[in-house]
Amino acid sequence: MQFNFYLSKYMTVNENGIAIINGNQKRNPQLDDVITIMGESSALAQNLKQVITSPMRFFQTDQKMYIKIEGKNCLGILKIGRKNLFHRDLNGIIKEIQPLCVLDFYVHESVQRKGIGKDLFEEMLRIEILKPEKLAYDRPSPKLLGFLKKYYNLQTYIPQNNNYVIYSQYFDYKQTNVQQEQITQQIHQQQQNPQLVNQQTQQQRVQPQQTPLKMEQLDQMMQQMSLESKQQYLQYQKSKAQAPWATDQKQYQNMYQTTTGLMSAQIHKR
Known part of the structure; x- marks a missing residue:
């Protein structure tokens, strides 16, 4: 036509x-x-x-x-x-x-x-x-x-x-x-309604940006927990390698004094 x-x-x-x-x-x-x-x-x-x-x-x-x-x-x-x-x-x-x-x-x-x-x-x-x-x-x-x-x-x-x-x-x-x-x-x-779709798109762009921040904070917490756990484990291994009485100096001194006193008492009896 x-x-x-x-x-x-x-x-x-x-x-x-x-x-x-x-x-x-x-x-x-x-x-x-x-x-x-x-x-x-x-x-x-x-x-x-x-x-x-x-x-x-x-x-x-x-x-x-x-x-x-x-x-x-x-x-x-x-x-x-x-x-x-x-x-x-x-x-x-x-x-x-x-x-x-x-x-x-x-x-x-x-x-x-x-x-x-x-x-x-x-x-x-x-x-x-x-x-x-x-x-x-x-x-x-x-x-x-x-x-x-x-x-x-x-x-x-x-x-x-x-x-x-x-x-x-x-x-x-x-x-x-x-x-x-x-x-x-x-x-x-x-x-x-293109304006509504643009607003939804902008909201979708903003939301994913918050996720990496939360993941980064979680990663830092995991690292700190791992460090504290590692220190506790090293202390445990160190105490395990030593004699039980060697971990407490005061306890060692008390044991020494008690032993010396008993030996002296036996000598006097003889």
Whole structure:
């Protein structure tokens, strides 16, 4: 879709030609035009009853949009957001989950089958640090289902009343899934409140500095204890090597005087 202005003037584009727009950022008329026209084209291509992507439905939300641009042309959009969903398995057990969802995915007809959709999707997976099976898909079109089957071998899922598609692999490797969600939440927190993350980082930098001081004090105490123990041991070895009476000079003198007195008394008797 061609516009009468260069899109890079009104949005930041990375080295892959993709702009990442957050729903809480500042709006501008040019960006509104891009989102409006691409949203309407997406709804028409998917035979939707209503437009699901518009400035009013996107801004002031926690959603995110990946936009592939080239000069004055917008080649495609990919909108994502986190949703609370209830999923029913084959046993009828319902689980409440909060996955990151693909809410809209559209590539303009003039550039389809040229890898534009793959570029958008791979960029989103890289930035969000997720695998395609860990996403939920809102009313995916037959083209999107075929895309996921072709490139990522995703095809097994249980139809839901809410029309979200969640592949069976989503519930595999629960520990890995939890770790990925934690990383994603940390990145989301950093984007929403960078000052709080900086304060936490500074606190983490301060705390380790206190540990070496405590270790140094403990080391000094151990050295002092070792020195005192060594001195006590040397005194013990020294006293052990001498005769018992040699350790007390007064006791030695008393023994000498007593012995001399006894000898003198015997001489006088004779």
